[in-house]
Amino acid sequence: MKTPAKVAKKTTSSTSKRSRSGPSLTGAQYVEGVQAVMQVAGQVMNLASEKERTEQVKAQSLRDMHLSNNEVEITHLKVSQRRDELITERMTLSNVRQDADIKHEEWMQDYKMREETIELLRKKLIQGTISLQELELLDRLHIPSNNQ
Numbered sequence: 001m002k003t004p005a006k007v008a009k010k011t012t013s014s015t016s017k018r019s020r021s022g023p024s025l026t027g028a029q030y031v032e033g034v035q036a037v038m039q040v041a042g043q044v045m046n047l048a049s050e051k052e053r054t055e056q057v058k059a060q061s062l063r064d065m066h067l068s069n070n071e072v073e074i075t076h077l078k079v080s081q082r083r084d085e086l087i088t089e090r091m092t093l094s095n096v097r098q099d100a101d102i103k104h105e106e107w108m109q110d111y112k113m114r115e116e117t118i119e120l121l122r123k124k125l126i127q128g129t130i131s132l133q134e135l136e137l138l139d140r141l142h143i144p145s146n147n148q
Contacts, residue, residue: 114141117137117141118138118141118142121134121135121137121138121141122138125138
């Protein structure tokens, strides 16, 4: 089934005259309107340039932030390395101190035993019951040791 085609309405001159007969503007009002439009356009341009400047500042800030983060990371790595070095040095010093403590303790025990042996041999010398070997030992014990 065929549908009828739309028929264009004819515009009469009376309707076109009505649309043209709207409020009329004076020259001053027209200039004022143009100036308002120009002012709005200027503000739009200012906003656009501020937006671009804001984007540039944001991009620069991001670059600076990344550089700063990189510097912080490098510094953190250096601090970690130095901390590890200090831990190693501390452990080395602790081991050296322990070795020195052990050697000192051994020396003190040796000294104490030496003094006890000298005391025992002196008592035997006073009593007259010391043997020749013990007398030689007593003489050697009075000579200072070279490995003190």
